[in-house]
Amino acid sequence: MATVPGQLIWEIVKKNNSFLVKEFGNGTASVKFSKEPNNLYNIHSFKHSGLANKKTVTIQPGKDQTVVLATTKTKKQNKPSTLLNKSVMKKEFHRMAKAVSNQVCDNYYRPDLKKAALARLSVVHRSLKVAKSGSKKRNRQSS
């Protein structure tokens, strides 16, 4: 299909879409977040949007303390089930960081997203760590 270009999609999507979250204020005073999975900063903007770009990067927590790094394939835009190159990572942080930056910028995929990808990696990783140790929740039921 003649790929509808990202700019067009952005113009349609930017005003309203199911992932848009506006917080803190009304009208122009609010901050706009976006919940779609392919958005690294979860910010609602063209550069970060997972909807409007052909090449996107996503970093999500997987099961059991793994981090899933996925990039979209440019050739398979209209086949949602096979769109993502997923790779599940269960390494120590430095190796994962190297893998992420390789995938994102060293192969010129989306070098402008490097910082965002690494930032997200560290946040996701940290959130998994807490889940693992299970913050000591005192069982308030039993005395």
Place this chain on the structure above:
Amino acid sequence: MSAAAARPLVTVQSLESDMATDANSVPLPDVMRAAIRPDIVTFVHGQISKNARQPYAVSKRAGHQTSAESWGTGRAVSRIPRVAGGGTHRAGQGAFGNMCRGGRMFAPTKIWRRWHRQVNVTQKRHAVVSAIAASAVPSLVLARGHKIEEVPELPLVVSDAAEAVEKTSAALKVLKQIGAHPDAEKAKHSQAIRAGKGKARNRRYVSRKGPLVVYGNEGAKLVKAFRNIPGVEIAHVSRLNLLKLAPGGHLGRFIIWTKSAFEKLDSIYGTFDKVSEKKNGYVLPRAKMINADLARIINSDEVQSVVKPIKKEVKRAPLKKNPLKNLQVMLKLNPYAKAAKRMALLAEAQRVKAKQDKLDKKRKPITKMIDVVPNCIWIVYNDPAVGDVFLLWLVISLEEASAINSASKSWYKTMISDSDYTEFENFTKWLGASQ
């Protein structure tokens, strides 16, 4: 719409009941490449959705079923019409006004309000075409909120075996096979009681919309099989409804086409070159920009070869310095200023010096007699009447002499002017006689 180079192929998803060899592909109909115009869709959708309205109004006699008359002035009550008669609470109460209890409302609603809206046929068609095109863009369908992560391809075309499905359980299986189940599930889980008064007005439940199944052959069994699945809607290709294609005015409904429906699209809507067969004289609308990919255009050779290089360093305006105070800046503006200034300074110095000299001369005593004496010549002059007159011939230089001369003259002048002597100058006048 790159000149219909190779129209991309859409693979037809095969279902269990298909023969393995049947899986094939259909070229993409041109409708799916039409211009996507959310503005037209929102407008048309808004107008069209008014067409199913039923009129409502207040009874036209409401509030007027009294014979109330105003009591006029003088009775210590307000002047609104009051109900006549007696013997009941109602007597004497205000009537008729919108402010009165039991009175008629302001501007009672009428049934002849304009409930329906007309929309131009081409506009309606444009909207439908846009909506169909938008349904082929995964981003837009995702943005509308459908769960299409497991769908193998968009637009989703299913073999005609689906049209023969009779049982709802089989229909569900079909959905699962083609990856549309998450969307239908989402709709099912979203069923909730409506917030607001609508729940008491026969609109009790709300839920999300699931996939729209479009079939091509009349009387397909598929209708009965799919219609009971929550969220799923059915439509025949030749009767596509904008309200279903873009629910809420939002583009990007998740549509499941059957193969025959998909193939009919070309004849129903035509292509960019070919007129539609079913819609008299209709051609697909053209987009304002054929190639809307700005990034590619900007980075293309044609554009980049003509474009000036990027200005990396930002030139900022320097602080303006005052040439009247700052010599360097003045010189930048007016190089002659240096010479002029130099001349002015020299002239000034000269003037100062000249003045000083003049003053010095005036202030310094011409010469003290005592100092001069050694330089004098005594001249003896024998006057028979007086005797010896000793004349002192001062040896004074010529300059000194003239200086003395001029000094004495100016002294005399100031004396005169100070003492208003001018009138006394001519003795003749003074005396009043001429001699």
